[in-house]
Each structure stands twice: as structure tokens, then as C-alpha cells.
Amino acid sequence: MAADLVIAPSILSSDFSRLGEEIAAVDRAGADWIHLDVMDGHFVPNITFGPPVVAAVRAASKKFFDAHLMIEPADPYLEAFAKAGCDGITVHAEATRHLDRSLQAIRALGCKAGVAINPATPETAIQYVLDRVDLVLVMTVNPGFGGQSFIRSTLDKIGRVRAMIGDRPIRLQVDGGVAPDTIGEIVAAGADTFVAGSAVYKGGNEAAYRANMDALRKAAGRS
Ligand SMILES: O=C(CO)[C@H](O)[C@H](O)COP(=O)(O)O
Numbered sequence: 001m002a003a004d005l006v007i008a009p010s011i012l013s014s015d016f017s018r019l020g021e022e023i024a025a026v027d028r029a030g031a032d033w034i035h036l037d038v039m040d041g042h043f044v045p046n047i048t049f050g051p052p053v054v055a056a057v058r059a060a061s062k063k064f065f066d067a068h069l070m071i072e073p074a075d076p077y078l079e080a081f082a083k084a085g086c087d088g089i090t091v092h093a094e095a096t097r098h099l100d101r102s103l104q105a106i107r108a109l110g111c112k113a114g115v116a117i118n119p120a121t122p123e124t125a126i127q128y129v130l131d132r133v134d135l136v137l138v139m140t141v142n143p144g145f146g147g148q149s150f151i152r153s154t155l156d157k158i159g160r161v162r163a164m165i166g167d168r169p170i171r172l173q174v175d176g177g178v179a180p181d182t183i184g185e186i187v188a189a190g191a192d193t194f195v196a197g198s199a200v201y202k203g204g205n206e207a208a209y210r211a212n213m214d215a216l217r218k219a220a221g222r223s
């Protein structure tokens with residue numbers, strides 16, 4: 001496993017009326033990456049934002065912009081997200097007809113390529129694209145909303161994905177229900193990159209965000 005642990009606050013749980021400030025606040029409070037949840041009201045039952053908003057908030061932080069595209073199709077929008085300033089782009093295996101091609105396209109745009117799988121999707125969905133990706137995202141809630149409960153049946157799958165990754169330089173990310181009471185088991189299962197929305201943004205100010213991320217790192221055994 002990668003020795004370093006990455007905490008990526010999901011701005012889905014931030015105050016959207018102050019999005020730039022909310023990103024800058026988690027940056028100062030110790031976020032490793034910024035996780036951007038893009039939803040289309042089609043692949044998932046919610047709508048968030050697109051490339052113009054990403055471009056508008058890009059100046060708020062120099063940290064890695066980790067775009068989680070919950071959109072179908074994704075291919076027509078990859079270039080726009082790259083130009084908006086995303087450092088990594090993750091597409092869902094379930095929403096991408098020609099997954100190998102999409103992942104090649106992301107890398108050709110100069111971004112890190114990620115592939116996500118939903119809780120009900122078996123890990124075999126990604127077995128033939130592992131040489132095309134820099135990140136595998138195992139969803140631990142059904143995508144679409146923040147603040148949902150962690151789905152425990154995903155723990156075994158995280159372990160199987162870790163074994164599939166082997167010694168490849170691929171990050172294993174989890175997203176959904178990551179909190180101090182779940183992160184220990186998720187680390188033990190083999191994940192190294194943690195998206196947390198409600199568990200980071202609760203409290204509503206920078207001091208709370210710092211304390212929340214410290215609590216996650218402590219519960220993960222990394223502080
Ligand atoms: O992709 C997502 C939802 O589809 C979000 O990243 C995720 O839900 C984060 O929220 P929380 O940490 O509150 O579960």
C-alpha cells in the first residue's frame with residue numbers, strides 16, 4: 001500500500017454560496033486534495049456543477065483537484081474539465097461504454113486517470129484497465145448525495161481491489177460515509193485515499209475543518 005494517506009474533502013458538503021472560500025479554508029486546514037463531485041441528474045439523481053464552476057474556483061487552492069464525474073456520458077466533457085483545471089479525472093465504469101478509450105483520453109489531456117465503481121459493481125469491471133489508471137475509486141455509498149451511511153459490504157471489495165492493484169502505482173480511493181468511526185476499518189482493508197464530505201465540513205469553519213481532518217488521521221492511525 002502507498003505509505004502516505006490522502007484526505008480529500010468533498011466540497012459537496014460545503015457552503016456553495018461561498019465555494020471559493022470553503023475550498024481555501026480546507027486547504028489551509030490541511031486537506032491533501034480537493035474532491036469535486038460532478039453530478040448530471042441522469043447517471044445520479046442529483047445535479048451539482050460543471051467546468052465553469054471548476055474554473056472559477058481553481059484559484060482558491062493549488063492542491064490537487066480530484067474530479068469525480070458522475071455523468072453519463074463523460075467523454076464529451078473530459079477536455080472541458082481538464083481545461084478548467086482538474087488534475088485528476090475519475091469516470092464511472094458503469095457510465096462509460098468504452099472505458100479503456102475514456103481512460104486513455106484523460107491521460108492524453110495531461111490528467112491523472114481514475115475509474116470508479118459503485119457499491120453493487122464487482123471489481124472485475126476494472127480488471128482490464130488497471131494499466132490505464134492512476135486511481136481506483138471504490139464507492140462506499142450509492143453516488144448522488146453526501147451524508148449517507150457507509151455500506152459495509154464494500155470492505156471485502158476494497159481488499160480484493162488492493163490485491164488486484166498489486167505493486168502498481170495506483171491510489172485506492174474510497175468515497176462515502178468516511179468518518180472517524182469507519183476509517184480505521186477502511187485503512188485495514190487497504191485504501192490509502194479518503195474522500196470525506198460531511199465528516200470534514202461539519203462545524204462550518206476552518207478550525208472545525210482542521211479538527212475534523214485531524215480526527216480522521218488519528219482514527220486512521222496516521223497522526
Ligand atoms: O461522491 C459523493 C457522493 O456521490 C461524495 O464524494 C460523497 O458522498 C461524500 O460525502 P460524505 O463523506 O458525506 O459521504
Ligand SMILES: [Fe+2]
Pocket residue numbers: 010035036037068175195
Ligand atoms: Fe465523490
